Amino acid sequence: MPENNHEMDRVIFGDNQFFGVNHMSEEKARAQAIRFQDIAAVTNVLDTAYQIGIRTFMCTTHERMAQVCDYFRANMEKYPDYQFYPCMPYAHKYANAVTEQGMIGALKQFLPTDGKISALFKGGKAVAQADVQSIAHLLIDAEMKTFEGLSTPVIFVQNVITDLLLGLGVADAFKIFDEYIRERYNAEPGYITMNLPLLLETLNSCGIENPIICSNINKAAFRMCGGQASYEKLIESGRFRPIAMSVFASGAIPASDAINYVCEQKGIESVVFGASSRGHIQETYDLILRHSQGAEMELAAP
Amino acid sequence: MTIRIGLAGLGKMGLSHLAIVNAHPELEVAAVCDGLSYLTNNLKKFTPFNCYNDYQDMLANEQLDAVLIATPSKAHATMANQAIQAGLHVFCEKPFVLDINEGQKIITQAATNDLVTQVGYHNRFVGAFQKAQQLVAEGALGTVYHFRAEAYGPVVIRPQSATWRSKKSEGGGVVYDYACHALDLVNFVLGPVEDVSGVIRNNIFSKDVDDEVYCSLTLKNNLQGQLAANWSDESQRKMTTKLTIWGTTGQINVDRQECALYLRNESTASLPKGWSIYNTTELTDEVWYYLRGEEYSAQIDEFVERINTQNKKTTTACDFATALETDRACAMINGLETDPAADGKVDQVAVRQSFTQRLRGLLGAKHA
Numbered sequence: 004m005p006e007n008n009h010e011m012d013r014v015i016f017g018d019n020q021f022f023g024v025n026h027m028s029e030e031k032a033r034a035q036a037i038r039f040q041d042i043a044a045v046t047n048v049l050d051t052a053y054q055i056g057i058r059t060f061m062c063t064t065h066e067r068m069a070q071v072c073d074y075f076r077a078n079m080e081k082y083p084d085y086q087f088y089p090c091m092p093y094a095h096k097y098a099n100a101v102t103e104q105g106m107i108g109a110l111k112q113f114l115p116t117d118g119k120i121s122a123l124f125k126g127g128k129a130v131a132q133a134d135v136q137s138i139a140h141l142l143i144d145a146e147m148k149t150f151e152g153l154s155t156p157v158i159f160v161q162n163v164i165t166d167l168l169l170g171l172g173v174a175d176a177f178k179i180f181d182e183y184i185r186e187r188y189n190a191e192p193g194y195i196t197m198n199l200p201l202l203l204e205t206l207n208s209c210g211i212e213n214p215i216i217c218s219n220i221n222k223a224a225f226r227m228c229g230g231q232a233s234y235e236k237l238i239e240s241g242r243f244r245p246i247a248m249s250v251f252a253s254g255a256i257p258a259s260d261a262i263n264y265v266c267e268q269k270g271i272e273s274v275v276f277g278a279s280s281r282g283h284i285q286e287t288y289d290l291i292l293r294h295s296q297g298a299e300m301e302l303a304a305p
Numbered sequence: 306m307t308i309r310i311g312l313a314g315l316g317k318m319g320l321s322h323l324a325i326v327n328a329h330p331e332l333e334v335a336a337v338c339d340g341l342s343y344l345t346n347n348l349k350k351f352t353p354f355n356c357y358n359d360y361q362d363m364l365a366n367e368q369l370d371a372v373l374i375a376t377p378s379k380a381h382a383t384m385a386n387q388a389i390q391a392g393l394h395v396f397c398e399k400p401f402v403l404d405i406n407e408g409q410k411i412i413t414q415a416a417t418n419d420l421v422t423q424v425g426y427h428n429r430f431v432g433a434f435q436k437a438q439q440l441v442a443e444g445a446l447g448t449v450y451h452f453r454a455e456a457y458g459p460v461v462i463r464p465q466s467a468t469w470r471s472k473k474s475e476g477g478g479v480v481y482d483y484a485c486h487a488l489d490l491v492n493f494v495l496g497p498v499e500d501v502s503g504v505i506r507n508n509i510f511s512k513d514v515d516d517e518v519y520c521s522l523t524l525k526n527n528l529q530g531q532l533a534a535n536w537s538d539e540s541q542r543k544m545t546t547k548l549t550i551w552g553t554t555g556q557i558n559v560d561r562q563e564c565a566l567y568l569r570n571e572s573t574a575s576l577p578k579g580w581s582i583y584n585t586t587e588l589t590d591e592v593w594y595y596l597r598g599e600e601y602s603a604q605i606d607e608f609v610e611r612i613n614t615q616n617k618k619t620t621t622a623c624d625f626a627t628a629l630e631t632d633r634a635c636a637m638i639n640g641l642e643t644d645p646a647a648d649g650k651v652d653q654v655a656v657r658q659s660f661t662q663r664l665r666g667l668l669g670a671k672h673a
Contacts, residue, residue, distance in 0.1 A: 095543050102468070135347055167596060226595060
């Protein structure tokens with residue numbers, strides 16, 4: 004297995020605010036959905052974050068990402084070092100399709116309809132006979148098509164899928180993902196989870212060492228399944244490369260306390276957060292740098 | 306003591322339950338079952354689960370303590386009945402049954418055999434809804450005089466659909482899929498439904514089932530309110546269920562994220578005048594394993610707890626008898642339990658036809 008060598012930025016920008024995801028309030032979620040229904044509103048915020056110093060965008064493979072990617076492809080000169088960390092899939096897309104069309108129907112909807120492979124997938128029976136690994140590869144390719152020509156040094160599995168596979172105990176699925184992301188995309192595989200201790204144990208059990216894992220890490224212990232103490236111990240152990248998300252626990256912790264807690268956990272490589280206003284982005288960015296120590300501070304500078 | 310459980314149905318909810326059950330320290334997945342051999346073959350390949358394609362084979366060949374049923378709704382009654390006859394505790398996905406009489410027989414048998422039953426109404430395990438239930442029970446709203454229960458989401462947003470959810474005979478449609486969640490919350494927070502009236506049901510994109518439903522509800526405690534459910538609402542990112550409750554001393558607006566309480570006057574030091582906001586994030590207890598929401602794990606944990614404490618009653622879990630109250634309300638809304646000539650149902654048919662014609666005119670001939 005190749006070594007982990009991609010150096011992650013200290014500060015990473017997240018995307019929940021753009022797609023109407025808010026863990027605190029449906030009303031706020033809708034207000035955000037309205038504000039960002041024009042894709043220019045999204046790219047303006049990404050531009051603001053870039054000016055401030057954040058050049059990594061960790062984003063779900065939501066269908067609207069296609070337009071964001073178009074913008075960055077068209078403005079490569081303006082953002083020469085911009086990088087995306089795609090997180091796949093956008094689970095609701097699949098969940099709604101399964102509800103509407105059933106398992107096989109949904110699979111057919113998301114598999115490519117062109118190319119030599121298409122003949123395989125003409126009928127439901129053919130899909131049913133295809134092996135899981137080929138289907139997984141095709142689905143990953145379908146999700147990654149949006150990012151063609153852009154830098155994607157780390158590619159994540161979304162938490163709903165990570166945690167589903169984890170609960171089912173399908174460790175081989177992680178290996179399929181890990182190997183394909185390295186080979187086909189020359190990128191680092193990453194895992195988003197709400198169950199860090201269990202995931203790390205499972206990844207290790209199938210030979211995946213020192214993985215990039217993005218999980219909730221916050222002072223309030225919000226959605227840190229397996230317990231905050233166990234998270235802290237694992238971070239300290241250096242057995243994985245942690246990215247902290249939900250550091251404000253959806254606003255439950257005051258900003259300074261929240262960042263202070265995260266920066267006290269010495270093994271954390273990166274912090275991902277989402278915000279919509281220049282003031283809030285700047286404030287959070289500054290807080291993270293101020294509370295961070297040593298060389299890590301320099302990583303976030305563009 | 307480890308509880309040996311078998312799972313039937315490996316659709317979206319079934320797989321999610323399987324992951325949760327498999328991760329629970331006190332449950333052992335003894336076997337899983339699904340009619341689709343593509344699923345069971347792949348599970349066999351990637352997991353150690355003992356797989357069956359036939360439910361009765363699973364019951365006959367495995368030493369089980371409990372089953373979890375997550376098959377299409379039509380199969381619930383037969384499967385739950387067979388499990389209860391076999392002396393197993395049963396967790397069943399919602400809705401419990403489509404035929405009220407069958408449901409009643411199963412409940413009687415389960416009581417005779419002293420078995421734990423539960424239906425997957427997971428909103429009862431969402432912190433915000435529990436807070437609303439607690440505030441109403443404590444009398445924070447004074448005398449409750451009206452409520453509105455709503456459920457919206459983007460399930461059927463175009464004219465084609467190919468699953469059991471699009472077939473009325475199999476329990477598809479917005480009433481059993483969406484409205485039942487809102488009805489169960491009404492039951493949880495305010496009380497069971499006695500009667501329904503003024504039902505408006507329409508198909509928007511579906512051919513055989515309703516996509517939206519509205520009606521007035523009268524509860525057994527005489528409280529009246531309204532129900533609205535629409536699963537063709539694309540403006541929602543995912544299913545949104547909410548409850549608004551008006552009382553003489555205040556109001557509650559609650560959804561899965563937050564419970565907002567408005568009080569006309571200060572009640573106690575912890576219940577001040579004006580708005581108090583309680584977020585699910587603050588109200589939620591940690592679970593041993595998280596997938597899609599704490600509530601899905603918490604309901605399984607309570608099922609285990611109820612088995613371990615020999616059917617201890619809880620305020621949260623929805624047992625078969627409670628779920629049957631919601632099924633009865635669904636049946637009334639679908640016009641299955643009431644005289645078709647009564648309470649405006651005849652007019653309703655005309656309203657529905659006229660709406661469908663109007664919509665087809667708007668959408669053009671291709672959808673007709």
